[in-house]
Amino acid sequence: MNLPPLVQSFVLHFGEMGRSWGINRTVGQIYALLYVSPEPLNADQIVDALGVSRSNVSMGLRELQTWNLVLLRHIPDDRRDHFTTPDDVWQILRVLAEERKKREVDPTLSVLRELLMQKPATAEERHAQARMAEMHGLIEQLTTWYDDVKRLETERLAALLALGAKVTKLMEVKDRVIALARPRRKENV
Amino acid sequence: MNLPPLVQSFVLHFGEMGRSWGINRTVGQIYALLYVSPEPLNADQIVDALGVSRSNVSMGLRELQTWNLVLLRHIPDDRRDHFTTPDDVWQILRVLAEERKKREVDPTLSVLRELLMQKPATAEERHAQARMAEMHGLIEQLTTWYDDVKRLETERLAALLALGAKVTKLMEVKDRVIALARPRRKENV
DNA sequence: CTGTGATTTCAGTAATTCCTGAAATCTTGA
């Protein structure tokens, strides 16, 4: 591996971290390298930088493309493909969230739905199904929220984050205002 | 494996899913089994249910305990340890979020901080550092939000989720009210 | 203490995943 020390540390860290992210070392390293690189890189440059085989880089880039984490750039008068990452980190976050949901959450949701349709044959199965229903309910709430929030422009999303838990204060205020506006019923929202 | 069909499907799914979650098949299966089981189970019952070796179960339970995903229950007049999962799914979610943050986010944050302290030697390193700063900023915003929100009681958290993107509407209203209250300055928040 | 049963450890093996070099395929300029 032949990289400036700062970049190398970053790349190595991402390589190791890849483990807990479900991608292999090389894929993690390629991503990190492209992320910090000032220019798009072609496959051979990645080979040189990381010291892994050409074919490994090819497979790694492929995987990153299926994750939509990498962009293809054409450089004039150069036949080779060059790669970058999107440069807006919020955009990267969105893509990452979407892909992880697709891989980690959606399949589970669909299995749960399927199992919840079946008729339990025993008390044990009935209990199991009740537990699955709880899990299903939670996941559905989370994904509904996510689908809702992911549409926000970055500006608003950031504002929402900045507000954090203080949002609940806002909700209380809203409830009070509404209560004032129509004071006849007690339980209104 | 010797389980009612409904439970078996669920357990098998979690075993497979474990891959993309950084845990191995057995660990995923043990967790799923405990999650749907009406009673706490001891290690031998898990062995029977899943058809894996006793030592594998022992290691799996160990890992689940380091994740804080499993509870130890003592059954009167029984020397063997029995295991369950917390039964509140929201609680499970909290634990999961906390653990994943600890494993997947915190190490990266600390590496980034460290690298950002160093002096860049070249233009390339300067650019890399700028990119790292962007990433660091985003992660910090997210974790600040998370630290804030995780303290909410389940009630409020659920209300917040239900509101979803509509929160921004609320924020607009707030801004308008404030603008009305002090109309002299334009850019106020 | 001691004996019984429960649990963990660990070395070896099985299974899986990763990576490579060689060959095949694709792409494009001449």
Place this chain on the structure above:
DNA sequence: TCAAGATTTCAGGAATTACTGAAATCACAG
């Protein structure tokens, strides 16, 4: 159409991770 360069595929070996059975350790009732 061909040749040169670029990229991908893939079989096999390397590295890593998962799992097992046997032995060690632990916990506690008698």
